[in-house]
Amino acid sequence: xxxxxxxxxxxxxxxxxxxxxxxxxxxxxxxxxxxxxxxxxxxxxxxxxxxxxxxxxxxxxxxxxxxxxxxxxxxxxxxxxxxxxxxxxxxxxxxxxxxxxxxxxxxxxxxxxxxxxxxxxxxxxxxxxxxxxxxxxxxxxxxxxxxxxxxxxxxxxxxxxxxxxxxxx
Numbered sequence: 001x002x003x004x005x006x007x008x009x010x011x012x013x014x015x016x017x018x019x020x021x022x023x024x025x026x027x028x029x030x031x032x033x034x035x036x037x038x039x040x041x042x043x044x045x046x047x048x049x050x051x052x053x054x055x056x057x058x059x060x061x062x063x064x065x066x067x068x069x070x071x072x073x074x075x076x077x078x079x080x081x082x083x084x085x086x087x088x089x090x091x092x093x094x095x096x097x098x099x100x101x102x103x104x105x106x107x108x109x110x111x112x113x114x115x116x117x118x119x120x121x122x123x124x125x126x127x128x129x130x131x132x133x134x135x136x137x138x139x140x141x142x143x144x145x146x147x148x149x150x151x152x153x154x155x156x157x158x159x160x161x162x163x164x165x166x167x168x169x
Contacts (some may be wrong), residue, residue, distance in 0.1 A: 017154055019089045026150050029079030029083030034143040039070060039078065046135040047121050054080055056121040084108060085147050092148070093155040101148015102141055109140035 039051045050056075052064035084104075097161070102152055109117025117124040125130045125133060 007141050019093060019155070020086065022083055022154060023085040023089035023151070026089070027082030030143060030147050030150075031074075031081030034081070034131060034139065034146065035074045035077035037142075038139055039074060040045060041135050041139065044066015047132040047139075048129060049132060049136060053116065053121045057119050064114065081143070081147070085151070088147050089155075093151045095148070096152050096156040098145055098149045098152075101145045101152070103144070104148050105140045105142065106137070108144060109137055110134060112140075 021117070034049070038047070041047050042049070042051050050064055050069070050073065052059070052069045054076040055064055055069070055072055059072070064073060075076070088104055092104065099143075111127055113122070113133075116122045122128070
């Protein structure tokens with residue numbers, strides 16, 4: 001699809017961005033990008049949390065450690081990111097700057113790493129390596145920054161802060 005088609009699809013008749021379609025697209029690309037980064041981090045052994053950890057309650061662990069399981073995990077992360085982006089866009093899209101997104105990503109990390117062990121997704125924090133904890137923390141911080149700052153850029157006046165565009169307004 002062309003960029004014009006995407007722009008038309010995301011804008012309502014009033015010329016404003018449709019928050020739902022924008023957030024779904026944002027979440028898709030956040031999941032695609034940061035899910036791939038998580039897979040690379042796992043492949044490089046920076047983290048022991050498998051890429052398919054979100055699918056852990058629904059599938060056998062032995063399947064999730066396979067190549068097909070990695071792909072399924074990536075799809076689960078994309079779906080998770082789409083839901084998280086919709087929540088962020090509906091509740092926090094008017095918050096400007098990078099910090100709300102960073103805090104949002106850290107909050108999701110905390111939720112997943114507190115609730116995750118109870119759901120069998122991963123080991124408790126005290127049973128994870130420091131490399132895993134730091135890697136996962138940074139991954140979710142950057143994932144949240146990506147979602148939050150992209151939404152802020154679209155729904156606030158962040159564009160006016162760009163040096164090249166400041167003179168045009």
